[in-house]
Amino acid sequence: MDADHVPSEITEILITDEQLQRRLAEVAAQVDADYAGRDLLLVGVLKGATIVVADFMRHLKSHVTVDWMAVSSYGSGTQSSGVVRILKDLDTDLEGRNVLVVEDILDTGLTLSWLLSNLKSRGAESVEVFTLLRKPEALRIPVEPKYVGFDIPNVFVVGYGLDYAERYRNLRQVGVLDPRVYGG
Numbered sequence: 001m002d003a004d005h006v007p008s009e010i011t012e013i014l015i016t017d018e019q020l021q022r023r024l025a026e027v028a029a030q031v032d033a034d035y036a037g038r039d040l041l042l043v044g045v046l047k048g049a050t051i052v053v054a055d056f057m058r059h060l061k062s063h064v065t066v067d068w069m070a071v072s073s074y075g076s077g078t079q080s081s082g083v084v085r086i087l088k089d090l091d092t093d094l095e096g097r098n099v100l101v102v103e104d105i106l107d108t109g110l111t112l113s114w115l116l117s118n119l120k121s122r123g124a125e126s127v128e129v130f131t132l133l134r135k136p137e138a139l140r141i142p143v144e145p146k147y148v149g150f151d152i153p154n155v156f157v158v159g160y161g162l163d164y165a166e167r168y169r170n171l172r173q174v175g176v177l178d179p180r181v182y183g184g
């Protein structure tokens, strides 16, 4: 789906399909160089990161393996509380592995902060983060991703894996959702 298929719902395209792919290729080249000669396990965080992982891993020129985690953060409405529950755990033993957590968005940092300490306790050689999007103004807990795709303003974005009420994940672009859609 493209933003112009739902023109009354997306007020602005923040990042185009082409910009997304160009940046993913740049980050992939950096990751290829940084992990040269080392094994790399990508950990995608469901569901938002599915599209990023699928595109990003195809830009990599080295071997890579991938696993998935699903977490849910307790909280009211759109606010996460920092209390995280594992809905689906990894199938992979992290002992001695180089892990790169792939996220669609770093917002308050509550999810990633919890996830990183959880993964680091499993004996990995290294645990780093690639987040496609980061909202610097929303960050409440310091999380320092090794790789960031784009810094964006603190607006409600959807598309390229990010949802509102489970919709818009299949939008090719990252766009700003019209507040009328969520009653804002």
Ligand code: PRP
Pocket (backbone or CB within 6 Å): 045, 046, 047, 048, 049, 072, 073, 080, 103, 104, 105, 106, 107, 108, 109, 110, 111, 112, 162, 163
């Ligand atoms: C989103 C996103 C991150 C988290 C970021 O997931 O994928 O995991 O929120 O927010 P935070 O920095 O404030 O913790 P969400 O809970 O919406 O689930 P989803 O990926 O299934 O859409």
